[in-house]
Amino acid sequence: MEEIILLKLGELVLKGLNRRSFEDKLIANTRRRLQPFGKFRVYTKQSTMYAEPQEPGCDLDGAYEALKKVFGVVGLSRARACAKDKDAMLETAVSYLGDRLAAAKTFKVESKRADKSFPMTSIQLSQYVGGELDERYPNLKVDVHHPELTVYLEVRDYAAYVHADPEPGAGGLPVGINGRAVSLLSGGIDSPVASWMMAKRGLALDMVHFFSYPYTSPEARDKVLRLAELLTPWCGRLMVHVVPFTAIQEELRRKCPEELFTILMRRFMMRIAQAVAGRVKAGALITGESLGQVASQTMDAMRLTGGVCGLPILRPCVGMDKEEIVTIARKIGTFETSILPYEDCCTVFTPRHPRLHPLPGEIEAAEALLDVEGLVQAAVDGIERIKVGP
Ligand code: ATP
Ligand code: MG
Secondary structure (H helix, E strand, O other): OOEEEEEEEOOHHHOOOOHHHHHHHHHHHHHHHHHHHOOEEEEEEOOEEEEEEOOOOOOHHHHHHHHOOOOOEEEEEEEEEEOOOHHHHHHHHHHHHHHHHHHOOEEEEEEEEOOOOOOOOHHHHHHHHHHHHHHHOOOOEEOOOOOOEEEEEEEOOOOEEEEEOOEEOOOOEOOOOOOEEEEEOOOOOHHHHHHHHHHHEOOEEEEEEEEOOOOOOHHHHHHHHHHHHHHHHHHOOEEEEEEEOHHHHHHHHHHOOHHHHHHHHHHHHHHHHHHHHHHHOOOOEEOOOOOOOOHHHOHHHHHHHHOOOOOOEEOOOOOOOHHHHHHHHHHHOOHHHHOOOOOOHHHHOOOOOOOOOOOHHHHHHHHHOOOHHHHHHHHHHOOEEEEEOO
């Protein structure tokens, strides 16, 4: 029988959520993610998900790598199916893992018996197959504590499976199970990480990017689209809403005190992002803010930017050091793109002395001089929507 992929579901999380909807979402996400790799049958059974190739041309290597990035999976391994018979399992271990068995010095066999009608206990099965392998491979010694190679035998409903070395999965919850949020994606290091962290907690995402042409270059915009694309192996296809932001920034520069510029600009970002959220039926906004990292990320500033927005603002990086954020950025592969040297709309008009603790009264006074609604509406009307796929 051919090779398949076995995926362990996050079991702990099943407590809080409806198990059926968890599995349905995960299956749907997995099927979508496997599409480029050929026809697979995907189903769940007893906290395990199976991805079985249905045609000879299936790219199992590609599929396996892709499935490492599916949230909701805690572990995965390639496995070979065989008949539910002790000798069939033994021969499958020899043919499927032969090279590994020949190269290792120590090993053990670990069996699981989900099918309770199987005539041997797990211990008996491990002892039988382990004993036979020990005899056939003189290089091998049994070591139950720290084996170099563990051979797993799983007797399940439809078949038995033989595999080695399960790897950790992406963890988290299936994307979409907790609804949708709008993520404010700049070209920096933090916001792609924040987006990834919230997708990991089961949110489907729409991206909003504020673009200040001609103050920022088309390359800066391409960089953001590239960052979104780098997130799609985890998040699935993404819509990036590119918002023309120049008119608002110019109006702020004309009419408002320079030291309040950043906070006023961020209030506009929140209003516009909230309008996008309404349109795509999202229940929250996400930013890459981290407490005290820059002037606009003090508690007072966060309170004032949040004040214009009725939706919760999720800031998963709020308690993280830059180093911790960078570690994740490297792990998910966005770091190298984030540090490309293109200017962001925030840096273009950065005041020399931003106010660390702006007062609500002065913000309101400054905004009274502006046609806030009109500016927001014009920006929303000018949004360009760009779909990015893996
Ligand atoms: P990042 O590394 O994510 O750019 P940052 O440290 O540069 O963050 P700020 O520039 O103050 O911090 O931005 C804080 C957050 O505001 C960002 O994480 C992002 O969520 C949002 N943001 C900033 N600029 C933009 C932009 N041009 N488009 C969309 N969102 C933005
Ligand atoms: Mg930034």
